[in-house]
Amino acid sequence: MNINAVHHIAIICSNYEVSKDFYVRILGLEILQEVYRAERESYKLDLAVNGYYQIELFSFPSPPKRQSYPEATGLRHLAFEVNNVEEAVEHLKSENIKVERVRIDGITKKKYTFFNDPDGLPIELYEK
Template sequence: MLKRFHHVAIICSDYQRSKAFYTQILGLKVVAEHYREARQSYKLDLALPDGSQIELFSFPNPPERPNRPEAQGLRHLAFVVEDVAAEKQHLENLGIEVEPIRIDPYTERCFTFFQDPDGLPLELYQEAE
């Protein structure tokens, strides 16, 4: 029986830029960081408050993400937040472009999208009350 997600893995094009984005902009906690010499690759484990993780990888010359918006594969990664409007404002104050807030027609909760440094779509989704 599946219980929950353990981690999501992301391959970035510029390790230092993405590390700064996920730790300084989004505030994720560094759990472990390793440089894998044989692969010329970093692996950075980042934790969210609930213990779920993002594994951030770097590889030499990774291919670009397929065209958007509806390419096969991961469509976006959604983060639950207490207040979408406040988080949107926080990101915009840090220079991150964030889409206008929308309402999910099925749950009636607020959500919005922004991107990581490589254009990976990230979503802020209003926590249930």
């Protein structure tokens, strides 16, 4: 097997318009394609980070809530690299998004912080 890269991350949201606004307007991801699949009553929104296709945002009618525990088995969080964590934090706060305090990674000495998407998915910002 020859894995080249992570192709995409799929996220199911509870409110499509709210999540679309969050990922596109607030986080600044680029819309590559938006499709409504009538047979599934579902939107599929393909988003790019810095020109690279990376996130699929899905809506489904009445998706079940996912249990979220910080140290539970499975995907822990989604992380984005930013040039300046403090600037990113100020932007998020200006959009009334609660952000944890900025911390320093004990190994890399890089700054990082966490916040949540509209459905509570933990998102990390990690300074380049």
